[in-house]
Amino acid sequence: MPDQLSSPVGLPPGDDSRRTFMKQAGGLLGFTLTAPLAGRAERLTAYSTVLEGPSPVSLRINGQARALHLEPRTTLLDALREYLDLTGTKKGCDHGQCGACTVHVDGRRINSCLTLAVMSQGKDITTIEGLAKGDALHPMQEAFLKHDGFQCGYCTPGQIMSGVACVREDHATTDDQAREWMSGNLCRCGAYPNILAAVREVAGRLTKG
């Protein structure tokens, strides 16, 4: 019998003592469980409040601070193209499959169609528009021109951004390696041999110092 097993020897618990015990236990449990749970609920409520409707978002793009009001679901790609008129970054698949939307965030290449703008706050974002220094093209841009690395040009900004990062990562030391590490960037025109030549030339120049 549970009551007898849990009672002090010789003192079978009456209803009163059981009620007292339950009250005390309930009080203790209430104290230990309610506080953290309430805290979590408050935090969730706070998050849901922040995530409602357009909110201020501050992005640092190509060295410039840009202030926006965006829905939390806005991708970095849409923020660039639709709100900042930085249309050099292209939207191909919008599903992370083609690489047309490649930009650099803190020096690393990312698919901006898979990245929320709010997640990019406080980071350095570089787009194709920020690659040249005034009239001086980036060496990768020059190499693409020299090797005819584009046909329609639609994939080109993403290819160039990826190429720059690929060389920086030291992932373009052989043709096979460069092909592998550039494989996230698709070109419907099939300009791959020329793109590869451009990337390899820049990698070679850096290797020679």
Ligand code: FES
């Ligand atoms: S548009 Fe982002 S990967 Fe295709």
Ligand code: FES
């Ligand atoms: S040059 Fe046309 S898609 Fe690449």
